[in-house]
Amino acid sequence: MDYTILGRTGLKVSVMGLGCGGPSRIGKGTGRSKEESIALIRQAIDYGINFIDTSEIYGTEKIIGIAIEGMDRESLIISTKKQTMDRITPEKVQKSLEKSLKKLGTDYIDIYHLHAVRLKDYDYLATKIVPTLQELQKEGKIRYIGITEQFISDTGHKMLQRALKDDFWDVMMVGFNMLNQSARDRVFPKTIEKNIGVLIMFAVRLALSRPNYLKQVIGQLIEKKLVNVSNINEKNLLDFLIHKDGAENIIDAAYRFCRYEPGTHVILSGTGNAEHLKSNIKSFSRPPLPQEDLIRLKNIFKNVDSISGH
Template sequence: RVVRTALDAGINFIDSSENYGTEEAIGNALTAYPRESYYACTKYSPHRDGRLRTATEVEDALDASLKRLRVEYVDVYMAHGVAPDRYQEVRDSHIPILEKLKQKGKIRWTGITEGFSTDTEHGTLIPAARDGLFDVMMVGYNILNQSARETVLPNARANGIATLCMFAVRQALIDERHLREYFADPKRAEQAARVELDELFAVIHDELGDTPLADIAYRFARDTEGIDVILSGTGNPDHFAANVATIGAPPLPARVTGYLEKAFAGVTGLSGQ
């Protein structure tokens, strides 16, 4: 139901993974829509049991995803959650594999995602953006950790790499209560020592009244130069409708954006999770 609601609302980018357990349900929904009306993205784990998957295993994984999604090709096929110390071997071994799958017509664009929960300093995507070998990358970016704006996005844009933003809203950015609880942890508070939460929320309330923090977080990510797609995960149609309204809302007031950029400048150790 949520997928159909999304497509009917004009959302045309659908993201999944072999590990999410959602491909089959998504595939059932997609059959009602022309294939050219949406972009299908899914992901695979480049490692199994600590070893790099072979070309046959990668293609078998893709074929299984295609079957579950009930499509003949996916637009984007991404190496999922690549750790910084594994990036080079994935790049060197799997780029040729993915390019062959592209030649076979099973995928249109290659991609890579970072494990932002632990790789908050973008140890994987900084070199990936510089190398420019993947077509698409999924990057963690939000109010609390804007480091990708300086370290990843410029090279991605220079190399023609499309960017998908994950973590725009996480647990800490749901509302004011959650953010205050998040920074009750001294280690997190130390990461953002310049942030005065009372002042932050005073600025937000002055400019935006009772606008939900999650709404502000989505708009902040959406308005960042170099971000192409904002990802939003939900299984609730009402929640989805609220997110669509948020993405279509006007830009944040310059005072709010400027305050958030200044307050969290230099923060690299937080994900919001």
């Protein structure tokens, strides 16, 4: 496993992070047993993954707590989140954090995020809730403060563009993948300038992990004239990525595409399947996609900012 420094946090993190939410929720969303999920987390750590992402709303904090019990806490970077859909109060944040600490079996969270923040809630959260997070940081319960976007509805990163005007975010979780590359121009130049740690979500998600659905999604983009048909073979779509010097399959391409994008640090990978975990880890050990494939991908999807790949 390769490691990198997560921007201004200075934390040494694995370039692949275990995402414990998304469609799979480490198996909780796909019918796996608790024991299988625990084994999957331990397997990921054995392979060198030190970054684990969860949230109070995924229902996976407790499973992580059991899986990491007795391990060297300092060797792990734990990221969790406070949901922000209801108007949250400083008291609710404090209570949620205490619950997360208890479930995870730890005294501190490395990165505590405000989860899936909508643009319309941003100013309230920045003025009323961030000071509480900063207090909790002083108390040593949170090491760094993060924010995540609601990529399914905010596919053009409006909320994060607002958040980038403030200076208190150490880490941002950004939606980015081969289909929607809009963060390259709208988010990464500023995160690089401010040395903010960047976690990538939606690298694969649903469209890039289900071939028939991918056909449907790209078909809709062609219909809406968002991708130029002269750039893409309507029958083979993204199959040009798979060849001897290129990707092994679309999922391999998707993770390698994100991993080498300048400005990204940790690419989250969500699975409940131990075989998928192994094959995804292999993708992270492979080199960047060939330059000509990357240029072709950029050309095909350069005007797409209206889908998330969900």
